[in-house]
Amino acid sequence: MYRSLAATGVVTWRYKSRALAPRHACKGAIAARLIYIKPRPRVLPYSVVVRVTILHWRAAIMSIVVKAEALDKTYQAGEVAVRAVRGANFTIEGGAFVAFVGPSGSGKSTLLNMIGCLDHPTGGKLSVLDTDVTTLDRRAAAEFRGANLGFIFQDFNLIPVLSAAENIEYPLLMVQDWPADKRRARVTELLEAVGMRDQADKRPDQLSGGQKQRVAVARALVANSKLVLADEPTANLDHDTAYRIIELMKKMRSDLGTTFIFSTHDPKIVGEAEVKFTLEDGRLVNSGMSHAQSSQARRA
Numbered sequence: 001m002y003r004s005l006a007a008t009g010v011v012t013w014r015y016k017s018r019a020l021a022p023r024h025a026c027k028g029a030i031a032a033r034l035i036y037i038k039p040r041p042r043v044l045p046y047s048v049v050v051r052v053t054i055l056h057w058r059a060a061i062m063s064i065v066v067k068a069e070a071l072d073k074t075y076q077a078g079e080v081a082v083r084a085v086r087g088a089n090f091t092i093e094g095g096a097f098v099a100f101v102g103p104s105g106s107g108k109s110t111l112l113n114m115i116g117c118l119d120h121p122t123g124g125k126l127s128v129l130d131t132d133v134t135t136l137d138r139r140a141a142a143e144f145r146g147a148n149l150g151f152i153f154q155d156f157n158l159i160p161v162l163s164a165a166e167n168i169e170y171p172l173l174m175v176q177d178w179p180a181d182k183r184r185a186r187v188t189e190l191l192e193a194v195g196m197r198d199q200a201d202k203r204p205d206q207l208s209g210g211q212k213q214r215v216a217v218a219r220a221l222v223a224n225s226k227l228v229l230a231d232e233p234t235a236n237l238d239h240d241t242a243y244r245i246i247e248l249m250k251k252m253r254s255d256l257g258t259t260f261i262f263s264t265h266d267p268k269i270v271g272e273a274e275v276k277f278t279l280e281d282g283r284l285v286n287s288g289m290s291h292a293q294s295s296q297a298r299r300a
């Protein structure tokens with residue numbers, strides 16, 4: 001209906017083509033937001049002008065990006081079996097800001113690593129962006145990660161022989177369609193966003209812990225991945241840098257519909273998260289709307 005109205009000019013349909021491009025976004029219902037209804041008496045006396053804005057992240061919100069059913073991970077450490085994740089059930093919707101919180105050793109990193117295809121579950125089902133990731137072999141998992149995921153590692157995992165700028169550029173070299181000038185511009189944009197422009201040529205061993213973390217954040221965000229996983233992303237950062245990075249993530253979420261999943265203790269991130277999952281000894285003990293989401297709901 002909107003299409004035919006759009007053709008007559010009665011409805012203005014605005015959407016960005018990238019918006020609906022992600023496979024996972026298309027599958028969900030399209031969320032349309034009615035912005036205003038305004039009579040235009042001189043042009044069409046009895047008609048209304050309806051402007052429908054399709055916000056692609058809203059479209060993405062309608063789809064499920066991660067679905068875990070009875071997800072289990074047991075590590076075998078010699079004779080001892082450590083059940084790091086115990087029967088987790090959860091779904092994460094596209095475009096969400098999600099925080100996994102819990103004490104050290106509760107299974108946050110294990111869960112993120114499984115979603116990021118860095119570790120295999122030992123039980124249950126896990127689907128990420130409509131792909132059953134439990135069946136991917138190493139090579140397929142690497143390809144899947146390269147095409148879809150950004151990962152901010154707790155211990156940074158920067159490549160020691162590359163400079164800060166080259167580390168950030170690295171994921172773009174894996175993607176064919178980034179020409180050199182666009183790549184350079186994007187790397188500069190990210191270096192600025194994380195306050196590291198002056199350190200662009202330094203190698204990781206010449207950077208402090210907080211600076212390495214900023215490079216790791218920039219590297220995870222540079223390729224505009226559909227899903228960004230972040231293991232304690234702001235743990236070593238000062239307040240201003242952490243705030244800038246959260247703002248950058250929020251911008252990516254509203255511009256591109258990126259979904260962010262964090263493990264964190266940081267109240268700033270927990271406060272921004274719309275969904276909070278609490279882990280205790282490998283179990284999800286509660287999940288629900290965080291303060292950010294409930295106040296958003298109150299405003300709506």
Ligand SMILES: Nc1ncnc2c1ncn2[C@@H]1O[C@H](COP(=O)(O)OP(=O)(O)O)[C@@H](O)[C@H]1O
Pocket residue numbers: 075076077082083084102103104105106107108109110111263
């Ligand atoms: N590779 C591993 N081998 C054996 N045990 C592990 C391994 N990785 C994590 N664990 C154990 O799994 C549990 C959960 O760890 P982790 O996911 O790192 O927790 P968190 O990130 O919440 O601190 C801990 O008991 C930890 O010792």
Ligand SMILES: [Mg+2]
Pocket residue numbers: 108109110154231263
């Ligand atoms: Mg951890």
